[in-house]
Amino acid sequence: MSIDTSRRSFLKSGAAAATAMMAAAAAQAGIPAAKVEKWDEEFDVVIVGSGFAGMACALKAGQAGLKVLMIEKMPTVGGNSAICGGNVACPVNPVQKAQGIKDSKELFIADCLKDGLGINHTNLLATIADRCNDTIKMVVDCGCEFVPNKMLFEGGHSVPRSYEIKAGTGSGYIMPMHEVLKGMKNVVIRTRCKFDDFVMGEDGSVVGIVCREGYRFNAKAVSDDLENKTGKKKTVKALKGVMLAAGGFSRDIWFRQVQDPRVVPTTDSTNQPGATAGVLLKALGIGAAPVQLCWLQFLPYCNPHEKGFGVSVNFTNHACMDLGLVVDRKTGKRFMDEHAGRKIKADALFKVIGTDQNYPIAVCDDAIVKAINPSFVKLPLEMGTVKKFDTLEALADHFKINKAAFLEEVKKFNGFVKSGEDKDFNRILKFNNGLDVSKAPFYGIEVCPKIHHTMGGVMINEKAQVISTMTQAPIKGLYAGGEITGGVHGASRLGTVAVIDALTFGMIAGEGFAAMK
Known part of the structure; x- marks a missing residue:
């Protein structure tokens, strides 16, 4: 494992590359809907990514009877969510109460702020604390199993507040949630289907996506397979909106080094190969506000x-x-x-x-x-x-x-x-x-x-709506949850908080779609 502690050689090229990246993104700000000659398909909701946030969103939207498409560029669903440790923080939960463990929303936020160096967006932490027990109920209702009557005392937390997933990995959520979703006729799940771009309405809203079916990921073509053109192009309309659940960019060799020049190509990562920055870059290109992109977390275990x-x-x-x-x-x-x-x-x-x-x-x-x-x-x-x-x-x-x-x-x-x-x-x-x-x-x-975790991403509010840099208001039709977002964890996240973060804001996005008229 290598980290380059000599920064000078990369700083100038990194700064120039970042400037060029933003300029290129601005020049490619989505595809105008007026230029779409024909929509290949139409869904109420389109979800990009199939990890915790994506599945939670699909579950809530699907249960409301909406027609949902969830796409995943890799051959199997789950992404990093399927291979993570899977234990999940939930402040002020029934097991704590039964065991006399005193916890509070305020203590949870204080713990997160300590490791996050105080730059966490506390409105998002408060939302997680307010809704976490609803999130746990949602996954248990799907068949997820936790070790009964056990609270883990995870690093950085002041008290035991984390459930231990029986399966020992995040597959303990992904597999049962996937099974529930496969049983819904109104939910379509497509693997080897890669997001390429947004389709934009005249009012700046997100009205659909361009994707490629039959895509085959090439691990050697980092920075989201810039030279990989496999797959058949499709244009998909999203009547209610698009949910971004594409995860972080820990395996994107170029983009992660732009953010932190100390990280060299040989620096190892715990993430699966598909953890690249392509969806994030396209979101920034249509005006999504970037938050804390240069903070990269290392797993010390x-x-x-x-x-x-x-x-x-x-x-x-x-x-x-x-x-x-x-x-x-x-x-x-x-x-x-x-x-x-x-x-x-x-x-x-x-x-x-x-x-x-x-x-x-x-x-x-x-x-x-x-x-x-x-x-x-x-x-x-x-x-x-x-x-x-x-x-x-x-x-x-x-x-x-x-x-x-x-x-x-x-x-x-x-x-x-x-x-x-x-x-x-x-x-x-x-x-x-x-x-x-x-x-x-x-x-x-x-x-x-x-x-292990890229802390930054697009800015969201308590409703999981993506916020625009230009208007400081939600981008109509665009939602996000999980590692593609920034602000929840600040400079560094506490263990088990990523799982509750992704599941909760995925759930909230799905509820938001379900509530739309």
Whole structure:
């Protein structure tokens, strides 16, 4: 994994490219409806993307009897949503109440602002907090299953407030929601169907799209396959509007480097190959207001020896960082609050890794593994990313950790857990429930950050309507939800908040279409 810390060579070309990009986008601001000789098809709602936001929108619009088309450029539905961890934040929920966990809308917003560096759009966070229980009901009604009576205490959150999806990945939502949608005769789902452009009314409204059926994604042609012209062109009318649910751009080599020149082409990402910027660029081209595009989030739970998301993230996150500890192998000591937000941890990891790839070691014990979902460790052990040892000494020897300092650090950490006070990094330990790192066997894994979430996107309001740069008002007929939007998470998002964000604003967009006369 590489990050270029020498920015000068790219800054000038990046700035020039950004200027040229915006000029080109402005020159290609959609296709006038007057120039459409013939509409190939007509739907009430057209949804671009088939992840959490897209499926939630299709579900609500479809249940209202609207004729819906949902398109997906990749061969299968789900995008990043299908492969993410899948756990979902929901402040002030019934399980918290039953377990005496005190939470509030205000605490949720404060937690998000802390890791988001205070630049979050709090009106959107408030909307999520107000509607999250409706969102959970929606997915449960579709057949999604959560681990009963369990609240996860995710990094950066002040209290346990996240449901654990039984499936262990976002497929636990995508598959049941997809099955429900397939049973609706008024909902059409098309894979290998790529969005190309908007069709615009004379009043500046979005009235349809141009797409290509039979499209075949080419992973080598980044920046949304600029030279890939596969597929048959179609012009589709959207009577009530278009919903953008196309996700982020973590795999768009050119566009992500324009936003942050430190990120070079070889920098790895947890995302699926189709996470490119094409739909976002077209939305900016018709005047959608851009929000915080240069903030890229790194996931601090990854293993440097796996490509992409890999199989180790859930183990490193929930076993080692939620309940265990992470040490610098050179010093044998902790160097951060393992339960802090993702940006804080990723920045700390990068500082330790440096230029000599000194990957820190995340550690836990057998009691912790048994306390979390034990399946989280099974595949990483089989793949060899997680190593198992009878003693802490053996663990230190294998990873070449400063042994004496490490053993002393584990002893000190265990004392912090017992007293409930982390005197070194002020980590919240009260939800450890007494679990420390003392019961053999012991587990260790190398850890490094990878690009995970692009924080910026188009601006939306509480109704999921896309806001215009020119008028500061909603663009008629255009909605969006999920990672293609910006503002919800600010500079960095807390774990499990992306899932509730996408599902909630997808649901709200679908409700908005359903309410139209």
